[in-house]
Amino acid sequence: MSPQRNTGPGPEAELPEYAGHYRLESCLGSGGMGVVHLARGTTGMKLAVKVVHADFAKDPEFRGRFRQEVAAARRVSGAFTAPVVDADPEAERPWMATLYIPGPTLSDHVKRNGPMPPAQLRRLMAGLAEALRDIHRVGVVHRDLKPSNVLLAEDGPKVIDFGISRPKDSELRTETGKLIGTPPFMAPEQFRRPREVGSAADVFALGSVIVHAATGRGPFDSDSPYVVAYQVVHDDPDLTGVPEDIAPLVLRCLAKEPEDRPTPDELMRELRSTAASYDTQAFIPAPRTVETPEPEADIAGPKRRTRRPSRRVVLAGVAIALVIGAAVASALSIGGPAPASDAITPPKTRQFHAWVAKTTSEGGGAPQCSFGSGKLLCSRAGQVFALDPFGGSRLWRHTVADANGDGDGPPVLSGGLVQPSTGEGRHLEALDPSSGRSRWERTMPALNAVRASGDMLLVTGTDGKVTGVDAASGKTKWDRRIPGHSSPYFTSFAGDPLAYTTNTSDDGSGTRVTAVDPRTGDVRWDKRLDGRLEPFGTEDGSVYFLSVDSVYGETKALVSYDPVSGSMHSMVLPVRRELARATVNAGVVYLLAVGGSLEALDLDARKLLWHLETSVSRGSTPVADSGNVYFSSADGRLLAFDADKGRLIGQTPPRLRTDSGRVTATLPEPVIADGHVYASAPDGTVFAVDGRDPSRW
Template sequence: MPPLRSTGPASGPFPEAEHPQYAGRYRLEECLGAGGMGVVHLARSASGLRLAVKVVHAEHAADAEFRARFRQEVMAARRVSGAFTAPVVDADPDAGRPWMATLFIDGPTLSERVKRNGPLGSGELRRVGAGLAEALRDIHRAGVVHRDLKPSNVLLAADGPKVIDFGISRPADSDLRTETGKLIGTPPFMAPEQFQRPRDVGPAADVFAMGAVLVHAATGRGPFDSNSPYIVAYQVVHNEPDLAGVPEDLVPLLRRCLAKDPAERPTADELMGELRADGGAGVGGGAEGGGVGAGSGADGSGGAAGRAGGAAGSGAVAFVPGQRRVEDTAGAEAAGMEGAPGDGAGVGAGGGARAVPRRTRRLRLAAAGLAVLAAVIAGGVAGVRGGGPADGPATSGGGREAAAPAFRPWAVTPGAPRGESLTPLCAADADRALYCTAPGLKAARLRPADGATAWAVDAAPAGTAHTAGAAGAAGAAPGTAPVISGGLVHVRAPDGARLEALAPDTGAVRWAEDVSAYANVLHSGDTVLLVTADGTVRALDGATGAERWTKRRLAAPGAQWITGGGGVYAAAASPDAAATLVTAVDPADGRVRWTERLTGALGPVQATSDALLLLSTDADLYTDAVVRLDLSGRTARRVPLTVPADQAQAVMAGDTVYVVGSGGSLAAVDMTGGSAQRAQRWRLETGVTHVSRPVVAGGHVHLTAADGRLLAVDAGRGVLLGMTKPRMDGGRYTFAPLLPAPAVVDGRVFATAPDGSVFAVDAGDPAAW
C-alpha cells in the first residue's frame, strides 16, 4: 500500500503524555513493549495493514542531538530494501514526540528462539547465517553500517531472517560511551574497532557482530561473556573468542568473522557462499511468537519491545565515501574524452540482479577516477570559470583526431554545497553538453564524456542586486532544471523571481526577465510562456526575450499547465472535483485549439505529439486511475489502478504507462483497455521510498531514489536489473526533497544526487552499477 502522509504531531493533543493516542494519523492500539528510547504500539493503516509504531519517550524528544540521530536512523532504515528488514511505512522525526511506523512482522527474535528452544542445530544455523549474510550485503550496498547487530535485532520471519533497529544501542544496554556520551553498540556483539576507533567503523564491524550472533545461536552464549561490560570490552579487543559448542564445520568461518583485524574478516558475499553450501532454505518463525517491526528491547533480550518499531535507537552510520569536487577540468589533456548525449532530454537527481564483487567495483571506480584526474587542468576566473575546448573533437599532437576512448562511469560535484538541498539540476542538450545548476552555482556546462567543466558561473552572494548581464546571477530555482530554448540556456533564480538566458558556449547572460508576477514559467520549443494565476499567458522569444503575444484568461484560475509534443495544455478541475476542463493552446500565437471536459479530478503529467497523459485522484488525493487523451480524435481512455498510489508520478511509452508512488511501488499499466487486473502488466516493489518520475529508454525504466540511488528495471518484465550506491552528503540533509528524473542519452544514464554530485553510468549494463 502507499505510505500514509503524516497529518499531525506524533503525540496528538497531549505532547507530554507518556502514552499518546496517536502518532500522526495512526491510532495507537495495544502496547507491544517499551525500550530505553521509546514505547512500541500496534497500529493499523487505513487499509488495515498491521504496523509497529514506536514513539520516542518525552525525555529524549526534548534532546536536540537525539532528534538529529533519530532522523538519521529513519533515513538509514528507508535506504535498505524491505526484503531483509521491516520496511518503513511512515515517520515524523520532527513531531512533538518523534515516531516511526514499520510493517508488523510475525516471528520471534533470535534471542527468544534460543531462550525457548535452546541452541540451533547445524543446518538451521547455516540457514539463519546465510539469511543474515544476505541481509548484511543489502544493508552495506545501501551505504549503511548497522553497528548494533545482536540476537534481539534479528527476527525469524517465515521468509527468512530480518535485521531490524537501525540505530546504536540504548543507554540501558551499556555504560560504554563515545566522546559525545552516546552509546555505540552492545558490548558482547561489538567489534574491536568500535571500542578503539569508533569513527572508523565500517561494514567489517557488522561481519564481526554476525559471527558473535551465530556463536550465541549455536551455544546460547556469546564468544565474549561477562557480567561487566568493561571486561567484555577488554576480551573483545585482546582475547580469542570462546567457540566451544559451535559445530566443527563452522568454527573456521566464525573464527574469521571474529578476527581482530577488520581486513581479515570475510565479506557478506563470501559468507553467503560458504553458509549456503548445504542449499538450505530460510528459517521461519512459525507460531513461536508474534513479531512486529524493527527494534530491540531495553534489556537487549528481545521481547515484544525488542521486535517493534526500530525507531528507538539513534542513527546508523553511512560509509559512502565523500565525493571530491572536480572543477575546471576541461583542458587540452581532457579533450580526448569526446562523445556525449545527442538530444535535449532533461536530467536531474536515484543490488542489481547480479552482484558485483567489492574488489571489482573498487577497481572500476579507481579506473574512472584516474581517467578524470588525468584530464584535470586548473583554471578559472571570478564569476565565470572556464577550462578550454571541453566539447570539441579531440586532436593529437600531429593534428589528427584521436580515437575516443571507451566510456567510463564518472561522478563530479559542480556546485558549492550550501542550503538545505545539495542536489544539482541538469539538462542535456543536442550539442553534446550537460548544463547544471546547484547551490552556489548559477549554471555550469559539463562534458558528458567525463564530467569535465567547460565553464561555471557562480551564484551571486546574498543581497546582490541582479541586473541583466550580471556575471554573478542567482542559481536554480527549487525544482527547476536549466532549459534549452532558442539556442540559449535558461535558468531561474532560487526565489523564482528572475529568468536568465545564458550563452551555451560561455555562460554570459544574453537577456533576463523579471518573472516574479507569474505562477508558471513554461517552455515550448523556442517560446517561453509566462502564466499568471488567473490564466493569462504572455509569450516571449526564447532567443531574444522579446514579447511575441499576450492572451488573457486562456484557462480557469488554478489550472495545471504542461507542454510537450509541440503543444501547450491546461487542466482545471471543477470545484466539486467531478470534472476537469482540458484546454489546448497553440504556442505560436496563443490560439485555443480545442477544449474537452473529462470526468474526474485530473492532473496532466506528460504531453506527446499523439496523446496527453493525466492522473486521476480520489478524495484523499491518492492516484486511483490513469487517463490517456488521444489528441487526434480527442477520445479518453481511463484505466483504474489496482492499488491507489500516493504522490504518484508517471510516464507513457507507447501503449504502456509506468506509474510509481512515493513508497516505491512501480507498476506497468496497459492502456489498450480491460479491467484494472488485466491492465496491470506487472508490479514491482522497488524497496526505495520517495522516487523520481520514471524515464523509459532502451527497454529499461530508470528512476532515482531520495538517497541518490539510480535504479534500472526491465520495462517488459518488471525485474530490477541494477542499482547504484547511495550518494548522500554527510550532514543534516541526506535526502533530496526534490527528485528530478534521470536522462538516458547515447547509451548513458545521467543523474544527480543529494551529495551534490552529477554522475553518469552505462545504460546497457545496470547489473554492473
C-alpha cells in the first residue's frame, strides 16, 4: 500500500498503513482534526478508522480530551449510532475505529437529490430522536450534530462522530472553508455560555438538521459564520419549505432557551401520534422495485413447490384468497374476525410446513413472540395475537389497554393465561389462551415494571415495593420490599422456579444478586459477587452472568455461580466484546456481539470452542438447541449455525422492506418449539421454518 498524505492543518506527513492491527485501505473523508479511512481487521470486517492529525497528536491537552471522549463514545449504543469497535488514544497518532456503515451522509444526499419528501423527513426525525435518547442516556452530549455527521444507511439514519473533542481554540476557527462546530447547527447557549451546554443543545441541532433536510439550507443562513452566530442567538428561524405537519415540532426544537425544547422521548411520542407511522426505511433517491423470494407458506395443505413465488405473485395470491374466503386470507394477515378455536386440528396430527404471516397493525417494529398453550403468542403496536404454529393463521387478536409502545418483552403464558403486560404500564390483564378474551383486569397504582415468573407476576412500584400477583386470578399474594434493592427489576428463566434481581455498586466493583421465590416473595439466597454482572441464563442450578466493564460497557468475562455449593467459575474472554448477548445450552455459552462476532465457550473448561465473524452488524440474543444456534439480524434474516463446528448452515431472506423498515434498539430473539424455529422481522412479518434442515431455508 502506498503511503497516504495527510490533509488538514499543520505540516504534511505520511499517514501510516495501519492503525493498530487495522489496515487502512482508502480515505473516506478528512476534517480539521483527522482523516477517516476505510479499513479492515484481521477477519476482513470493514471499519471506519479516524486517525488524528499529527499536530493535534502532539498536544497533551488534546490527548487528554480524546481519551475522555473515547471512553464516553464506547458507552453509547443503539439502533441509530455507529458502535465503537476499538481505539488507541495513546498511540503516536491517536485513532478510533467504528463499524463501517455504507451509505451517504445526509449532507451529500441533499446535495445530490435535493430536499427530502415529508415521509422520509419524519422517519429521519424519529431515527435521530432515538439516537439522541441513546446518547443522552449514558451522559454523553454530541455537541456537533449536523448533516455531515448523519449517515443514511439501509436500515435507517446513523449518528457518527459524536463526542470527538475539539482543539481548545477551535470554536470559531475555519476548517477547509467551514467552521468547526458549524454555527447553523449550534444552539444559542453554545455561543453564550459554552461551559453550560447540555443535552438540549443536541435537540436544537436536530431541529436545524431537519430544516436542512427539508430545504437544503439551515434555519439560519449567511455567508459569514459570525452573522449566523448572531442569528442563532437573536433571530427567529426560517422554516420556509418545512412541511406543515412537522414545522411546529421543529420550531419547538429551535427554542432559544434549553428548557423550552422537547426531550428526545417527547419527540418520539409526538411523532408516533402523527398520522405517519414511526418507521425508518432505506433512504433512496427514487422508488425502486424489489422482488424478494419468500419461504414456502403452504397454508392450505402439504403442497410442494419447486419454485418460490416472487412478492408480486404472493400479493396476487393474497387477492385471490380474499375472494375465495376470509379463512384462507387470515393466514396471511392478522386482522378481521378470528376463526373458531375448535377448528384447529390438534398439533400432533398435523404436518409442519414453513409459513410467513404479515401483521396489519400500523406502526411498531418486529413482533415479539413466545410459545405457550400450543400457540405462538405475539405482540406488536398495542395488539396481542395468537398464531397457529403449523400454518400461521391468526387464532385471535386482542387490543391491549394502556399500551406503552411494544413493551420490553413478548406476551407469555403464566398461570395458564396469556399475560400481555411484561414490561411497563399500569394496566394488568390476563387473556384466555383459547379465545383471547379477557379473564381478569387490574390497574396498579404507580407501577414501574412487571415480570412474569412461574405462575406469578412480580410488580415493582415506583416506591420500590414489590407486589406478587397470582397470574391465574389477578389477586395479590404478597407485598414487600426486597432487602438491598431500592427498585428491583426481576429476571427469570424458563424452567427455573426462582426470579433474580441485581444491584451493582456505584464504583462497579461488586454486584449483589438476590434470588426470590415468586410464590411467596421470600429471599432464597443473597450473594455479593465481584464485578458488574448481568445474568443471562440458568442451568443445572447455576446462574450465568456476563461480567461487564463498568467504564466502557464491554463484556470482558463469563461467570457462573452455584448457590448450593457456593462455587464460582469465571473465564476471561480472549477479546472484549461490545454489547454482547448470550445464552447457555448444555454447558456451552454462545456469545454474540455487535459487529457479528459469534463464539462458543466452555466455561467449566475455560476454553474457547470456536469463533466466527458473521458480518451481521446487530443481532438478537442467540438461542440454541441440541444441534444449532440461531439469531435474528436487523434486516429481518434468521440465521442458523452448527453448534459444534461454528459454521453457517442456513439463513432466510432479508425482510426489511422500504415501506416498513423500522429498526428497533432491541431485536426479538427467535423461538424454538418442537424442532421448529419462529422469528419476526422489522417489516411486521412472523415466520416459521423447520429447524432440522436450515440449508433449505
